[in-house]
Amino acid sequence: MRHRQTERGYIVRLERGEPLMETLRHFIHANEIQSATLTGLGAVCNSRLGFYDLETRSYVEKSVPEDCELVSLVGNISYFEATPVIHVHATLGTRDFQALAGHLFDTECSVTVELHIDVYQNRIDRKPDDNTGLNLMDL
Numbered sequence: 001m002r003h004r005q006t007e008r009g010y011i012v013r014l015e016r017g018e019p020l021m022e023t024l025r026h027f028i029h030a031n032e033i034q035s036a037t038l039t040g041l042g043a044v045c046n047s048r049l050g051f052y053d054l055e056t057r058s059y060v061e062k063s064v065p066e067d068c069e070l071v072s073l074v075g076n077i078s079y080f081e082a083t084p085v086i087h088v089h090a091t092l093g094t095r096d097f098q099a100l101a102g103h104l105f106d107t108e109c110s111v112t113v114e115l116h117i118d119v120y121q122n123r124i125d126r127k128p129d130d131n132t133g134l135n136l137m138d139l
Contacts, residue, residue, distance in 0.1 A: 048063055
């Protein structure tokens with residue numbers, strides 16, 4: 001991973017083979033990021049997407065092993081208890097120009113992943129929400 005600090009946060013570029021979530025967790029810890037928003041694009045493989053089923057209060061998962069364009073990545077960084085939460089959604093473009101989208105559990109950089117991380121000074125925490133079964137931002 002390579003990065004450059006900006007006036008609002010960081011621009012980050014993952015190297016081929018780097019896992020997105022593990023790399024971000026290390027970066028968050030090393031740079032003491034309290035909260036942030038994320039945007040990105042690139043090319044990835046070995047992705048896992050999810051769709052949250054409110055009725056069952058669980059994620060339906062889909063594995064996408066093939067190389068895909070990371071058409072769009074949007075998300076945020078907050079905390080649940082002492083652990084950083086990277087909440088990311090992504091749209092993946094397949095070789096036959098189909099789009100797959102959902103909650104992104106993880107993915108691996110296959111060519112490049114370019115991220116903009118806009119950092120905020122105040123820490124945003126999450127707390128359990130009885131209506132959804134999720135840990136939502138406590139604002």
